[in-house]
Amino acid sequence: MQTGILSAALAFLCWGLFPLYFHAIDEVPPLQILAHRMIWSLLFLLIVLAVRRQWDWLRLARQPRVLGVFVASACLLSVNWLIYIWAVNNGHVIESSLGYFINPLVNIMFGYLLLKERLRRPQWLAIAVAALGVAWLTWQAGTIPWIALSLAASFGGYGLMRKIAPLGALEGLSFETMVLFPLAAAYAAWLTAHGQNAFINTPSNTTRLLLMAAGPVTAIPLLLFAGAARRIPLSVLGLLQYVTPTMQFMLGVWLFHESFTAERLVGFALIWIALVLFALEGLLRRPQLA
Numbered sequence: 001m002q003t004g005i006l007s008a009a010l011a012f013l014c015w016g017l018f019p020l021y022f023h024a025i026d027e028v029p030p031l032q033i034l035a036h037r038m039i040w041s042l043l044f045l046l047i048v049l050a051v052r053r054q055w056d057w058l059r060l061a062r063q064p065r066v067l068g069v070f071v072a073s074a075c076l077l078s079v080n081w082l083i084y085i086w087a088v089n090n091g092h093v094i095e096s097s098l099g100y101f102i103n104p105l106v107n108i109m110f111g112y113l114l115l116k117e118r119l120r121r122p123q124w125l126a127i128a129v130a131a132l133g134v135a136w137l138t139w140q141a142g143t144i145p146w147i148a149l150s151l152a153a154s155f156g157g158y159g160l161m162r163k164i165a166p167l168g169a170l171e172g173l174s175f176e177t178m179v180l181f182p183l184a185a186a187y188a189a190w191l192t193a194h195g196q197n198a199f200i201n202t203p204s205n206t207t208r209l210l211l212m213a214a215g216p217v218t219a220i221p222l223l224l225f226a227g228a229a230r231r232i233p234l235s236v237l238g239l240l241q242y243v244t245p246t247m248q249f250m251l252g253v254w255l256f257h258e259s260f261t262a263e264r265l266v267g268f269a270l271i272w273i274a275l276v277l278f279a280l281e282g283l284l285r286r287p288q289l290a
Contacts, residue, residue: 004231008240011224014217016247019096019256021217022088025210028198030086032191036199037081037214038184042177044215048223049174057171066166073161074176080154087147093252094260098137099151100245101271104278105130106156114160122281126274133270140263169226173219242275 025033049055060066087096105127111117119127138144165172191197199211249268252258 004228005240007224008228008232009243011221011228012240012243013247014221014224015244016251018084018217019088019093019248019251021210022085023256025207026089027202027204027207028211030082030089031187032198033085033211033214034078034082035184035187036211037218038078038177038180039188040212040215041218042174042181042215044219045170045174045177048170048219054170057167057175060166061171061175069161069165070167070172070175071179073158073165073172074179076154076158076161077176078180080151080158083147083150083154087151091256091258092147093248093256094258095145095147096151097245097248097252098145098268098271099148100155100248101242101268101275102130102134102148102152103155104241105274106152107159108278110156110160115163120281120285122277126277126281128274129277130271130274133267133274136270137264137267140267169222173222 022033028036061070084096087093108117108119108123109127112119134145134149162172167175188197188199192200195201199208202208253260
């Protein structure tokens with residue numbers, strides 16, 4: 001239990017610090033960062049798989065249905081990564097954090113609409129309050145918070161794909177990066193041929209090392225999370241996951257000094273209330289399910 005909580009806390013802590021990492025390489029265009037994240041993630045994961053001699057899953061991955069699911073999840077993952085990288089490097093850390101605050105409620109709605117899961121009254125209330133918060137933010141800003149909603153929808157869709165996929169976290173991420181690798185490598189080759197590859201052109205060795213670090217930076221939190229999920233109850237894991245958007249929110253307000261007005265606070269407060277309702281409902285039901 002203690003090992004699981006520590007693993008989960010470290011995973012969410014790493015994800016919460018992602019804005020610092022992407023700000024450190026903001027001289028690199030987001031699409032190039034995405035390509036490097038795919039390339040170096042695959043290389044890192046292949047090393048992990050080789051050390052663990054974990055290759056049996058490749059036979060299962062050749063099945064058309066499995067391939068189709070992971071092509072879909074890889075596309076959703078790449079969209080999520082690209083939007084997040086762009087948002088962080090363009091001063092939208094706070095709205096990015098909102099996307100991951102909303103994500104658990106999006107998961108509930110996907111379960112209801114696509115997996116025919118039944119929703120209880122407190123869950124409906126939480127969704128309604130969160131929708132009210134999003135509507136308030138839209139009215140105040142005069143535009144839909146598309147960054148937050150896109151992040152929540154893409155990661156929620158990714159979670160749905162992984163829920164029905166037959167591979168574990170390590171194997172699944174490895175397969176997804178294998179699917180994305182040809183596109184990323186082709187794009188990197190095209191950039192190099194046209195003299196636009198930031199990895200080659202940058203005068204900073206630090207930037208090169210940070211781009212290469214995209215592999216472990218991406219994979220290690222996911223592996224920690226996968227290990228934690230096997231050791232601690234989902235209710236505890238669900239509560240700990242709010243460490244990530246809370247840290248990102250605080251970084252956006254206090255470190256990057258993004259605008260956060262009282263009117264915007266009202267919308268966030270409604271979504272936080274929805275999350276409290278969601279978390280309390282899960283905790284109160286847990287003894288009944290034991």
